[in-house]
Amino acid sequence: MNKVLLAVSAHPDDIEFSSGGTMFKFKELGYDIYFIVATNGENGFKIDHKPKTQRIKTRHKEQLRAAEILGVKKVFFLNYKDCLLKNDDKLRKQIALIIKKVKPEIIFSFDPANRSFESVNLLHRDHRVISEAVFDAVFAARNRYLIPGKPFAVKTFWFFGCNKPNHYENITKYINDKIKLISAHRSQFSEHESMSEWVKTHLSSYTGKYKYSEKFRIVTITQPFVKEGIGTV
Ligand SMILES: [Zn+2]
Numbered sequence: 001m002n003k004v005l006l007a008v009s010a011h012p013d014d015i016e017f018s019s020g021g022t023m024f025k026f027k028e029l030g031y032d033i034y035f036i037v038a039t040n041g042e043n044g045f046k047i048d049h050k051p052k053t054q055r056i057k058t059r060h061k062e063q064l065r066a067a068e069i070l071g072v073k074k075v076f077f078l079n080y081k082d083c084l085l086k087n088d089d090k091l092r093k094q095i096a097l098i099i100k101k102v103k104p105e106i107i108f109s110f111d112p113a114n115r116s117f118e119s120v121n122l123l124h125r126d127h128r129v130i131s132e133a134v135f136d137a138v139f140a141a142r143n144r145y146l147i148p149g150k151p152f153a154v155k156t157f158w159f160f161g162c163n164k165p166n167h168y169e170n171i172t173k174y175i176n177d178k179i180k181l182i183s184a185h186r187s188q189f190s191e192h193e194s195m196s197e198w199v200k201t202h203l204s205s206y207t208g209k210y211k212y213s214e215k216f217r218i219v220t221i222t223q224p225f226v227k228e229g230i231g232t233v
Contacts, residue, residue, distance in 0.1 A: 005031045006104035008095065008134045010085060010126035011041035012063035013185040017199075018160035019108055020178035021171025022214050023070055026106075034102045035075040036095060037063055038130050043082040045187050058187050066184035069177075074102075085129040087136065095137035096147045103152050109134040111159035111217050122161050131159075138221065157219040165206070165215035172211040175200065 005026050007015045015023065015035060027033060040056040050058070060077060067075045076098055078091070085091070099107075110131035117123050135157075140146045142153040158167075171178060179196050182188075189195035203212040 002103050002105040003029070003031045004034070004102055004104045005106045005108065006034045006036065006099065006102055007108035008036040008038070008130060010038050010110070010124070010130040011044060011082065012037050012059045013041070013066075013182065013188055014110070014127070015108065016066055016178070016181040016185065019158070019214055019216075020070075020181040021174040021203075021212070022158075022169045022216075023181075024174045024177050025169065025171070027071055031106075032102075033070065033072045034098075034104065035063075035067060035072050036078065036098060037075060038078045038091070038133075039080040039082045039085055039126055040077075041082050046190050047187055055187075059185075062185045062187060066181050069181055069184060083124075083126060085126040085133075087129050087133040091129075091133045092137045092140055093147055095134060096140040097149065099137060099141040099154060100147065100149045100152045104154055106156045106158055107134060107138060107154050108158045108160060111162035113159070113217065114161055114163045116163045118163070127161060131161075142223075153221070153223065155221060157217075157221065159217040159219065160214070162215060162217040165217055167216045167218045168207040168209060168213040169216065170210040170212075171203065171214055175203070175212045178203075 009015045023033060041059045042052050042055040045055050063075055078094055110127045112131035112135050138154050142151050144151045179199055182195065182199060183192065206213045206215045
């Protein structure tokens with residue numbers, strides 16, 4: 001088994017808010033963690049409003065700081081414009097090539113099945129786009145004809161931002177680590193105390209089983225008619 005995890009976000013901070021505690025758990029299990037951040041997130045800025053180039057610089061810096069705290073091996077910045085992401089051949093190919101390069105057993109991203117449109121933040125256009133692009137890239141990476149290079153089959157999706165979770169990860173032990181990760185994204189909240197309260201309130205509301213949890217829809221990717229080990233379709 002490849003102890004490699006790839007987390008794909010639309011914006012700097014998506015992974016930390018949705019799955020930061022779970023990332024620490026995988027890190028402790030010995031996983032190599034890689035991030036893809038599709039857009040520069042320049043239109044989400046809560047403090048010290050600055051020109052665009054500086055906002056981009058700040059968001060990259062914050063993402064790299066969070067990655068450092070978690071011990072991420074590498075952050076792949078795709079540098080798309082915030083709010084203008086498109087699920088096209090270019091994006092799908094970029095993600096598929098990174099999948100082939102880092103060979104993740106597990107992929108984290110937004111849940112493409114959540115189209116509830118109950119929250120303008122959660123169902124942000126870029127979140128919807130990246131969710132489908134990642135799903136399509138996983139198919140493309142395991143196919144031997146679509147993308148150059150040896151095919152690679154990811155085993156499991158851990159979808160965050162889901163409205164029908166099938167798994168709650170107990171992150172009670174990691175709540176302060178998660179808040180520290182989010183704190184690296186200083187441009188995203190006006191006041192630390194209220195951010196921390198907001199995070200704790202949300203994470204304690206998902207299930208009565210644990211004090212703090214993160215929620216996911218885990219999907220095992222099956223390979224019908226193909227023998228385990230032979231690999232690709
Ligand atoms: Zn986002």
